[in-house]
Amino acid sequence: MSTLKYVLEVIDLLDDPRVNGEVVRRFLLGKGFGDIRVAVETIRGDRGSTDFITIVIPGERGKSSGGSSPTLGVVGRLGGIGARPAQLGMVSDADGAIVALAAAYKIAEMRARGDVLPGDVIVTTHICPNAPTRPHKPVPMMDSPVDIFALLKREATDDMDAVLSVDATKANWVVKHTGFAITPTVKEGWILKVSPDLLDIYVRVTGEPPVVVPITMQDILPYSTPVYHLNSMMQPWLYTRAPVVGVAITARMAVPGSGTGITNFAALEQATRFVVEVAKDFTMGRARFYDPEEWETIIRVHGPVADILMRGAPPR
Numbered sequence: 556m557s558t559l560k561y562v563l564e565v566i567d568l569l570d571d572p573r574v575n576g577e578v579v580r581r582f583l584l585g586k587g588f589g590d591i592r593v594a595v596e597t598i599r600g601d602r603g604s605t606d607f608i609t610i611v612i613p614g615e616r617g618k619s620s621g622g623s624s625p626t627l628g629v630v631g632r633l634g635g636i637g638a639r640p641a642q643l644g645m646v647s648d649a650d651g652a653i654v655a656l657a658a659a660y661k662i663a664e665m666r667a668r669g670d671v672l673p674g675d676v677i678v679t680t681h682i683c684p685n686a687p688t689r690p691h692k693p694v695p696m697m698d699s700p701v702d703i704f705a706l707l708k709r710e711a712t713d714d715m716d717a718v719l720s721v722d723a724t725k726a727n728w729v730v731k732h733t734g735f736a737i738t739p740t741v742k743e744g745w746i747l748k749v750s751p752d753l754l755d756i757y758v759r760v761t762g763e764p765p766v767v768v769p770i771t772m773q774d775i776l777p778y779s780t781p782v783y784h785l786n787s788m789m790q791p792w793l794y795t796r797a798p799v800v801g802v803a804i805t806a807r808m809a810v811p812g813s814g815t816g817i818t819n820f821a822a823l824e825q826a827t828r829f830v831v832e833v834a835k836d837f838t839m840g841r842a843r844f845y846d847p848e849e850w851e852t853i854i855r856v857h858g859p860v861a862d863i864l865m866r867g868a869p870p871r
Contacts, residue, residue, distance in 0.1 A: 558657060558827040562653065563820060565653050565656045566645070576596075579593075588666070592609075602700045604701065608678075608681060610663075611675060613666075614673050614675045615673050619675050624673035625674045627676050627716070628678075630655065630711065630721065631652040631680030632788055632791070633651040634699045638697060641813070646817070648696075650723035650823060651722045654802070675714070676834050679710045697813050720800070720802065722787065723786075724786055726811055730768045730769065730803060732805045733805065733819070735766075735825055735829065736767060741789055741798070743860070749765075750800065750843065756836060770785065772864075788803060806819070
């Protein structure tokens, strides 16, 4: 079944200046998903506040119930879903939250209907309808109302065995494609090869050749390092040992994250289906984010690099 229904309902839910974490929590629990857990925490900063959301969808043999099936983490990365009062309506930067919440909605409904994934799925994102903006070339980007590290420390939890980090990635001239793209795997500061299993899922979902984001070392450095970053999509690796893959919502032209009227439901629906399919295959043990044998070789020969690359980032 298509995930379009879930995407459209989430877009409608979030495109409201009064939306907050509690509204999202009530929306999900109001669907009758009594066995999922939804926690909301308000985080305050110098430029406002945001509501951080954690959704846990238990698997049939998930770790939350004493099982051993792997847990997938899904992070909706963004500065905010709106830039009010500077902009009225939903901004492009909302993509990460839309896909993360739509995937949670779909997987929870699958569970309620009897299609229960083996492992748990943990979804994290935050809801801010009035976030600030900041300069960025070639076009402006959204900023966060709170310190980015306050969010990052909460986004990738210790229970996650792999992480998909979903983010709008349109404000660049690097990856130009209408739809979505994925990144190579990043684990403990190492940029590894693109996962063949995730490429297969990409092709299965889109029916098109895979599109890969050419991330660089600069993109995985902490935001405290004052160099150019494509965006913050890969930042969750800083606070987890789990492999992280970015899911980038992309466009053929460079458009600002702070722009309105940009939300592309077709691209978001494809990305949501990709997240759901990865959740199925990863928790079933059919999909790997990286090759463990190659990883052991890299560490044995070259050693860890996380301590070097994390310099400047606050400790967890």
